[in-house]
Amino acid sequence: MMMLGLGSVGLVLLSLAVQSGHGAQDSAVWSREETTERNYYTRYHNMSEITAWMEQMKRENPDVVSSMVYGQTYERRNITLLKIGLSSTGRKKAIWMDCGIHAREWIAPAFCQYFVREILRTYKTDTKVNEMMKNLDFYITPVLNVDGYIYSWHNESTRLWRKSRSPGTGGCTCYGTDLNRNFYANWGMVGVSTDCCNLFYCGTKALSESEAWAVTDMLGKMREDILAFLTIHSYGQQLLVPYGHPNTSAPNHDELMEVGLGAAKAIKTVHGMDYTVGTSPDILYPFSGSSQDFARLIGIPLSFTFELRDKGEHGFELPEDQIQPTCEEAYAGAQHIITYTHDKAFYSYAATVRATLWTTLLAAWVSSTILL
Amino acid sequence: MGWTLFILLVVLTVVHGNPTMTVRTGSGPTVGFDQHPNSVPLGEDIQTTTEVVEEVMTTGVLNPSHYPARRAATVVQHYLNTRYGSPYRWIFFSTVHSGSSEVGVEVEDQHTLGSVSGQCSAELFFPEGEGQSAPQVQASCEGLHQSNTTAQEEAFYQQHRASNNLVSGNNIPDSYGHVEPSMKPFWQLGGVASSFIMLRESNESTLYNMAQVANFTQLETEKDQLRFNYHVLLHEMISQEIIHWKLLVTWSPEQGVQVLQTELQPKCHHCEAPPNTTN
Secondary structure, X not given: OOHHHHHHHHHHHHHHHHHOOOOOOOOHHHHOOOOOHHHHOOOOOOHHHHHHHHHHHHHHOOOOEEEEEEEEOOOOOEEEEEEEOOOOOOOOEEEEEEEOOOOOOOHHHHHHHHHHHHHHHHOOOOHHHHHHHHHEEEEEEOOOOHHHHHXXXXXXXXXXXXXXXXXXXXXXXXXXXXXXXXXXXXXXOOOOEOOOOOOOEOOOOOOOOHHHHHHHHHHHHHOOOEEXXXXXXXXXXXXXXXXXXXXXXXXXXXXXXXXXXXXHHHHHHHHOOOOEEEEHHHHXXXXXXXXXXXXXXXXXXXXXXXXXXXXXXXXXXXXXXHHHHHHHHHHHHHHHHHHHHHHHHHHHHHXXXXXXHHHHHHHHHHHHHHHO | OOEEEEXXXXXXXXXXXXXXXXXXXXXXXXXXXXXXXXXXXXXOOOOOOOOOEEEOOOOOEEOOOOHHHHHHHHHHHXXXXXXXXXXXXXXXXXXXXEEEOOOOOEEEOOOOOOOOEEEEEEEEEEEOOOOOOOXXXXXXXXXXXXXXXXXXXXXXXHHHHXXXXXXXXXXXXXXXXXXXXXXXXXXXXXXXXXHHHHHHHOOOOOOXXXXXXXXXXXXXXXXXXXXXXXXXXXXXXXXXXXXXEEEEEEEEOOOEEEEEEEEEOOOOHHHHOOOOOOO
16 A cells, blocks of 8 residues: 555654654654654664654554564563564564664664664565565564663763663672673673673573573574574674684584675675674684574574674764664675575475475376386 | 784774865874884875785784784774874774784785775784783884875864863763764864773783763863863773773874873772662
8 A cells, every 4th residue: 555655654743743742751862853764764763762663663564564572671671573574374484683682782773673664665666575575574673682772871871881781699789681691502601701790791590681581482482483593783893603602613604604704795885894704703702692602503594693883983882874874784784694594495495396396296107107 | 921923904094083184194202102203104095906915924824804803903003093193183994904923924015995094014012921011013004195184283273272262072972973073173082092091901802992082171281282181981892891091181283192191990880770779
């Protein structure tokens, strides 16, 4: 129908509501500037704006977008994903993407929003995106560490918060566990700290954090269907492949590197930016307990961590005028991985079906010939 | 005590205060180094695209995309900023082309990427063993040719040397990454001043960037040097820590950036309480 028209009308209404004071309490942040759809995706948005945006995506695209609350944060907030895909009668394969596991990496939720908008904007006209929407469901969590993200919006002194917001235990008075050290993947072995004040505090035990548990639970339920796992971070301009633990290699390491390098090449064609590809011990630092490692360990074949712009000039505080180019290049990289994943699953499958069919026909012909 | 040598070929991008400005050269002497500031040869902008040819000894080739090369390149970046940085020149590494951990590596050929990039080859020593010791760097760069920074720096200097209108600012960049145009030179000066600390504190297990200028205050001009108190936040990637430092910084076009005092600020654990609780 008139999806795009409804979209822009919906946004105009939203902005008018904001300007007349009916909007959410902290929506003044983006009502101060332009309110057109194009400019929405060139700004950072706080959690209530992102929540409202998720509702809007569902409202405007009811045939292809639904949402799912799949967990709770420490402070009892919902952890919500958008499930995006053309509906089908059978069980579908899936792509998982989560953003904002580390609170201060604001460009990551911005990218999740951009990604959702892009596939919704193009699936009707782009045959490849349409095919992927038909064959796959995208499970996208715009903000995983909701408590941390909200805290990082509180004021300038909290902007650079990283971890969750669960309190320390056993006499340790600092807050937060590094969610990306809390997964059941060589938990607590390397690149972590047992000091709750440390930025790499891995928690009292694996999955001590409800946020990590929520992801683990979902991945566990869907593990046979998920073809690729993408987790989005900043900064550094890198694509990390499993494992974070040194001296262990994923069984399909060569494939992961090949696909990663292809994604980096796709990224570079957009705006010329270099993204380095490799395992974390090789190109960054060793660490265990990551969501990426967990995904690979339970059998999801393609598992990538994106570290988006920049390389340190602005770091976590990437200027808003870089949101669009960063998202454009990251989208190209993600699409490279997703297209590879999709084609491997569906064209190989089709090839297998054809081969099976011909074998069956040949056997039938041979047996019928013999009978004659 | 052992030494680890890195030889790097890096491509650096100069970030400048004025988007129309092209690449420029360094200025005055800096604290802690007795090399003459102009000892680094700076040639013309080369537009060739010849391939990088590398001959290495049999052991110890550094993979340019691996972390040792990246950390070393960042140290070289800090070094270059201490020598050549100014409110209108802040240097960032963009790519490492080749490197080796062994002495005797030859790295031939250069190609530049444009008018704001230059290519540098550098030797870097990380002293090993007990005690803190800053890395030692030697670098030579091409493509960072002479340019018109002098005019902008001079104008900035003249504008601010009279003490009747002392400037200050905070949260640069702000939470949205925004830097007011008028604050940009002070932000860059903060970055260059931070480079002195980042260079001094660097070792093979660190990767420093300046995350933010928390605040700066201009003090009275003294001995023809602009003077500032800076409070900066450094991000150390390998520990992911945000480290607070206070600096006393001076600058003039002739003397360059100097850091007279540095003071590490203690980590504020009690600041981590949720907003609705009292300390």
